[in-house]
Amino acid sequence: MKKKILYTVNWLVLSGSTLMVCTFLGIILWDIFSKGLPALSWDFVHKFPTNGMTKGGILPAIVGTILLTFITTLFAVPFGVACAVYLNEYARPSLLTNIIRASIRNLAGIPSIIYGLFGLALFVQAFHFGTSVLSAGLTLGLLSLPYIITTTEEALKRIPNSMREATLALGATQFETIKDVVLPKALPGILTGVILTLSRAAGETAPILFTGVAFYINGVTTSVNQEFMALPYHLYMLSTQHNAIEQVRPLAYATAVVLILLVFVLNIVAFVIRFKHRTQD
Amino acid sequence: MTTNKREIINTVFKYAFKGAGFITIALLGGIFFMLLYNSFSFFTKIHPLDFFTGSQWDPEARYSILPLIVSTAFVAIGSMVIAVPLGILTAAFLSELAPRRVQMILKPVIEMLAAIPSVAIGFLGIVLLGPGISKLFGIQNGLNALNGSILLAIMALPTIITISEDAINAVPKSHREASLALGANKWQTLFKVTLPAALPGLIAAVMLGLGRALGETMTVLMATGNASAIPKGFLDSVRTITATIAIEMGEVPYQTTHYFALFAIAAILFLITLVINLLGEYFANRLRRFHS
Numbered sequence: 001m002k003k004k005i006l007y008t009v010n011w012l013v014l015s016g017s018t019l020m021v022c023t024f025l026g027i028i029l030w031d032i033f034s035k036g037l038p039a040l041s042w043d044f045v046h047k048f049p050t051n052g053m054t055k056g057g058i059l060p061a062i063v064g065t066i067l068l069t070f071i072t073t074l075f076a077v078p079f080g081v082a083c084a085v086y087l088n089e090y091a092r093p094s095l096l097t098n099i100i101r102a103s104i105r106n107l108a109g110i111p112s113i114i115y116g117l118f119g120l121a122l123f124v125q126a127f128h129f130g131t132s133v134l135s136a137g138l139t140l141g142l143l144s145l146p147y148i149i150t151t152t153e154e155a156l157k158r159i160p161n162s163m164r165e166a167t168l169a170l171g172a173t174q175f176e177t178i179k180d181v182v183l184p185k186a187l188p189g190i191l192t193g194v195i196l197t198l199s200r201a202a203g204e205t206a207p208i209l210f211t212g213v214a215f216y217i218n219g220v221t222t223s224v225n226q227e228f229m230a231l232p233y234h235l236y237m238l239s240t241q242h243n244a245i246e247q248v249r250p251l252a253y254a255t256a257v258v259l260i261l262l263v264f265v266l267n268i269v270a271f272v273i274r275f276k277h278r279t280q281d
Numbered sequence: 282m283t284t285n286k287r288e289i290i291n292t293v294f295k296y297a298f299k300g301a302g303f304i305t306i307a308l309l310g311g312i313f314f315m316l317l318y319n320s321f322s323f324f325t326k327i328h329p330l331d332f333f334t335g336s337q338w339d340p341e342a343r344y345s346i347l348p349l350i351v352s353t354a355f356v357a358i359g360s361m362v363i364a365v366p367l368g369i370l371t372a373a374f375l376s377e378l379a380p381r382r383v384q385m386i387l388k389p390v391i392e393m394l395a396a397i398p399s400v401a402i403g404f405l406g407i408v409l410l411g412p413g414i415s416k417l418f419g420i421q422n423g424l425n426a427l428n429g430s431i432l433l434a435i436m437a438l439p440t441i442i443t444i445s446e447d448a449i450n451a452v453p454k455s456h457r458e459a460s461l462a463l464g465a466n467k468w469q470t471l472f473k474v475t476l477p478a479a480l481p482g483l484i485a486a487v488m489l490g491l492g493r494a495l496g497e498t499m500t501v502l503m504a505t506g507n508a509s510a511i512p513k514g515f516l517d518s519v520r521t522i523t524a525t526i527a528i529e530m531g532e533v534p535y536q537t538t539h540y541f542a543l544f545a546i547a548a549i550l551f552l553i554t555l556v557i558n559l560l561g562e563y564f565a566n567r568l569r570r571f572h573s
Contacts, residue, residue, distance in 0.1 A: 003466075007468060010468050014370050014373055014374040017367050017370035017374065018374045018375065018379070018387065020367060021371050021390070021391070021394070021442070024394065024435050024438070025390055025393055025394045027409075028394075028397060028405060031409050032401065032404075032405070079304055082297065082301030083298075083301040083302050083304060086298035086299055086301055086302040087302060089298070090295060090298055090299065099306060100302050100305055100306060103305040103306050103308070106309055106555065107305060107308060107309055109496075109554055109557075110312065110551065110554065111495070111497070111498065111550060111551075111554055112498060113498045113526050113547070113550075114496075114550065116530075117315070117316075117530070117543070117547050118315055121315050122315070125535065142308060145305070145308065149305070173287050173288065173290070173291035174291055175290060175291040175294040175295070176291070199396060200396075202398075203396075203397075203398025203399070203400065203401075204398070204399075205399070205400045205498070206499055206523070206527060209530070209531060210531055232398055232400040232401075232499070236400050236404075236502075236503065239403075239404050239408070239503065240503055249408070252404065253408075256401045259398055259400075260398070263397070264393070267392070267393070267396050
């Protein structure tokens with residue numbers, strides 16, 4: 001009898017913890033969506049803000065975030081994939097390889113605000129890019145690099161060695177093997193990692209604070225050396241710095257909905273690619 | 282294409298890939314050098330003793346990192362008090378008890394929790410948790426260390442759960458079978474055999490979660506109130522290192538003492554997270570060695 005009570009208590013503690021974690025997610029999503037969806041409309045997504053941000057839409061912030069993520073991709077993906085190819089296809093276990101791997105692990109652990117400082121010192125000041133979408137995109141690119149390298153290497157590892165050996169035995173050079181066999185075969189895995197990393201980058205705020213984001217710009221950002229608006233920063237400003245905070249609260253909720261939907265859509269795309277790939281094998 | 286040309290392309294790309302590998306070292310070195318150089322400029326103006334003692338961070342009078350470190354420790358430790366038991370118990374439930382179908386539902390739940398941007402969680406700290414705390418404790422301002430701790434716990438949970446689950450799964454089945462064969466029941470096996478065997482991995486999970494909590498900026502910036510005095514309790518408003526950098530860097534003139542001071546506190550934060558991450562890695566390696 002005593003045993004039975006103890007078992008039940010144990011079971012309740014463990015499943016209760018799990019239930020609590022689910023409740024956290026439930027509360028977050030319920031609060032944001034129940035209050036944000038009523039304020040969300042087509043106008044909100046495709047119109048410019050008016051009346052000191054109290055009315056109108058968030059088009060420039062959406063465009064800014066997309067442009068920012070695009071620059072991040074252009075920078076981080078080639079370097080990240082190349083580094084992963086080096087580590088998985090060329091490098092032999094050596095001191096140098098160990099140092100590179102240790103660097104990647106440590107880079108992944110550095111707080112994002114320190115990347116922001118580095119971007120400020122390097123891109124904004126040393127390279128004279130100024131506070132711009134270019135500086136911010138490159139900063140986010142640096143932040144994304146370790147994640148892209150790690151996920152790409154995982155994808156490359158899953159390609160069986162026999163495929164490489166077969167190609168090499170047919171007389172292809174190592175580069176041709178990588179270009180024509182290994183990378184195409186690993187593409188779905190690489191893509192999944194890249195999209196997940198970008199969904200993280202799109203939601204980041206700290207690294208873009210001093211490198212180019214602005215609360216308000218006239219029109220949309222059309223050139224890489226302009227400042228830009230971004231969804232996460234917009235949400236931050238609407239909820240903390242606006243002079244009519246209560247009045248813009250519905251807009252802040254709606255911005256949060258757009259941001260979370262953007263991130264979730266990217267995650268779902270990554271999931272679908274991974275799932276399709278799994279059924280192929 | 283001639284063989285010769287193919288050989289040349291092959292060699293060129295070999296070095297190109299190798300060059301990309303070096304970028305990671307250059308990046309880490311660059312960040313380290315930037316922090317070191319600017320901190321050095323700071324310490325030529327302000328004595329380190331003044332920096333590490335005192336009780337006030339006030340750019341007009343005195344740069345003392347102590348209140349910022351205490352604040353950072355408050356929210357980070359507070360978040361771990363909540364997230365560690367919750368995370369490890371959830372991981373144990375997921376890997377030992379949950380039927381496959383429940384697992385299939387819970388995995389995406391945890392991934393979704395991890396995907397929510399930190400600024401959205403901070404926003405809920407302002408609009409939902411803050412008013413809740415102020416009502417519950419009868420205080421005016423709900424933006425305090427407790428608020429930040431709860432939010433950071435939510436953000437650290439996915440990391441802690443995922444890595445703990447891997448650690449528990451990595452414990453060989455033979456351990457469990459031996460324990461069960463000796464007459465121990467399911468619970469005794471879990472708490473006395475499986476979890477202790479997974480301990481290094483669990484510590485690694487906690488360290489990585491802690492690293493995440495220490496380095497988080499937006500959530501604490503929005504939810505903790507940002508008063509730069511040494512906090513006395515969890516209901517006091519606090520201002521972490523990350524929040525201080527975020528608030529002040531935007532307004533400070535280039536290459537002033539204040540500018541260098543922000544790099545100096547960033548360097549301290551860098552060192553703290555580095556030590557935490559290295560500890561995490563050490564324990565993760567111990568787990569790997571133990572099982573091989």
